[in-house]
Amino acid sequence: MTGRADEPTDAVVVGAGLTGLVTAVRLARATGPGRVLLLESGGEPGGRARTTDHQGYRLGLGPRALYHTTRAELGALGIRVPAREPDLSTALALRDGALHPGYAAPGPLLRTRLLSPRERLAVARLLALSRGHRSLAGTNAAQWLADRLPTERAREAAFAVLRISSYTGRPEMIDANALAAHFAEVRRGVGYVDGGWRTVVDALLARARALGVALRTGSRVTAVEGGARPRVTTADGQGIRARSVVLAGLSRRSAGRLLDPAGQPDTGDGGNSLHTACLDVALSRLPDPRRTLVFGVDEPLYLSVFSRTARLAPDGGAVLHLARYDDGGGLGATEVRKRLHELLDLCQPGWREVLVHERFLPRITTMTAVPEARTGGLAGRPGVRLDDHPGVFVAGDWVGPRGLLADACVLSGARAADAAAARL
Numbered sequence: 001m002t003g004r005a006d007e008p009t010d011a012v013v014v015g016a017g018l019t020g021l022v023t024a025v026r027l028a029r030a031t032g033p034g035r036v037l038l039l040e041s042g043g044e045p046g047g048r049a050r051t052t053d054h055q056g057y058r059l060g061l062g063p064r065a066l067y068h069t070t071r072a073e074l075g076a077l078g079i080r081v082p083a084r085e086p087d088l089s090t091a092l093a094l095r096d097g098a099l100h101p102g103y104a105a106p107g108p109l110l111r112t113r114l115l116s117p118r119e120r121l122a123v124a125r126l127l128a129l130s131r132g133h134r135s136l137a138g139t140n141a142a143q144w145l146a147d148r149l150p151t152e153r154a155r156e157a158a159f160a161v162l163r164i165s166s167y168t169g170r171p172e173m174i175d176a177n178a179l180a181a182h183f184a185e186v187r188r189g190v191g192y193v194d195g196g197w198r199t200v201v202d203a204l205l206a207r208a209r210a211l212g213v214a215l216r217t218g219s220r221v222t223a224v225e226g227g228a229r230p231r232v233t234t235a236d237g238q239g240i241r242a243r244s245v246v247l248a249g250l251s252r253r254s255a256g257r258l259l260d261p262a263g264q265p266d267t268g269d270g271g272n273s274l275h276t277a278c279l280d281v282a283l284s285r286l287p288d289p290r291r292t293l294v295f296g297v298d299e300p301l302y303l304s305v306f307s308r309t310a311r312l313a314p315d316g317g318a319v320l321h322l323a324r325y326d327d328g329g330g331l332g333a334t335e336v337r338k339r340l341h342e343l344l345d346l347c348q349p350g351w352r353e354v355l356v357h358e359r360f361l362p363r364i365t366t367m368t369a370v371p372e373a374r375t376g377g378l379a380g381r382p383g384v385r386l387d388d389h390p391g392v393f394v395a396g397d398w399v400g401p402r403g404l405l406a407d408a409c410v411l412s413g414a415r416a417a418d419a420a421a422a423r424l
């Protein structure tokens, strides 16, 4: 204890990633200037949506595509994102170590030699028509694909496409309703953002500042108590009293620890977290402009030249993102990196001679909790209110009945902001 008096404010948002920024902007719009304090433990805002700059090459922390819901929610906050749609018709499928004309778009899918005519039609129907439905909830995606598709080869082909947009390498892990609803969202179009997701973070920050949100970086919250006047404690021992507190973008486990530091750790009943290995690469020249989008079929691999679609590199240069999705095989980081390098060798031979920057992220958290069939899928996720902690709300990729990934962040952030504003 420092003996310092508690600092008074109206609303505190903990975490300045995408969720926290959306929450803070929406709260400030509802309540007016000078009433929202945004606390971030890191040295800068953005969280996992950060983009780093290397001699003018913009590298996200792994590949990022913005979905329709996120764009619409940002639009509702007055933020227009400069994003462009990648051309999926040129995608190649990697199978048995060789590249084939791909089937990520309907045309190439109906012509691919990797599938029989019957398999092509079944996969095309599933990818074109699937949408979330209550009847799918509680079934895992492996079972759903087995029910809908005639052969193992067709199931593998369909999942190769579904995997890319959901980051889920294990069909038995994710709830079928959540996956199908997400893929319906993806069909509405995805956008690669000019300048990377930093463009979104910067726009949200500028909006937050204009609305009078106070951002404090390097401020780690260590405890939160609910009540008529909830209290937040930061690592330097300072107490802050507010009317509402939103824990935004913290995992379920981290939020639980802040609310009950002495309690039992959360056993993870809300679904397992999901991790992905990513290789982010800047090249001064693209060795092969024909091999810019590759989907692994029999191995969960991905390569995309993002700069082919969005403005991310100086003239003539290229930004590539490669990933290997976690299929539960337990491959070590060295082996994963080797396989990603092999994919680069196959698609962009000579890349080492034109390398500007390379970053390997062996295990970045793509989802803090997967909506699993066994946890009730999307309907099993908690809402923004915490019954035992009045005045404290949660938001993030594990909260609320709709959306995966950033969609869940912005939707739950908006709900939490509205609930928090109602107490001011």
Ligand SMILES: Cc1cc2nc3c(=O)[nH]c(=O)nc-3n(C[C@H](O)[C@H](O)[C@H](O)COP(=O)(O)OP(=O)(O)OC[C@H]3O[C@@H](n4cnc5c(N)ncnc54)[C@H](O)[C@@H]3O)c2cc1C
Binding pocket: 014, 015, 016, 017, 018, 019, 020, 039, 040, 041, 042, 045, 046, 047, 048, 049, 061, 062, 063, 064, 065, 066, 067, 070, 219, 220, 221, 222, 248, 249, 250, 254, 276, 278, 364, 365, 366, 367, 395, 396, 397, 404, 405, 406, 407, 409
């Ligand atoms: C490789 C990868 C690819 C992805 N691709 C896509 C995609 O294509 N489309 C899509 O929609 N989504 C995608 N996502 C998901 C999306 O990036 C995340 O859902 C989103 O950025 C998460 O934002 P967040 O604010 O909820 O969490 P975070 O970004 O993790 O932010 C949480 C913030 O809280 C801060 N914090 C934590 N604890 C405390 C504390 N005690 N006190 C103060 N601050 C604290 C952290 O420092 C952090 O800045 C991807 C994610 C990854 C990793």
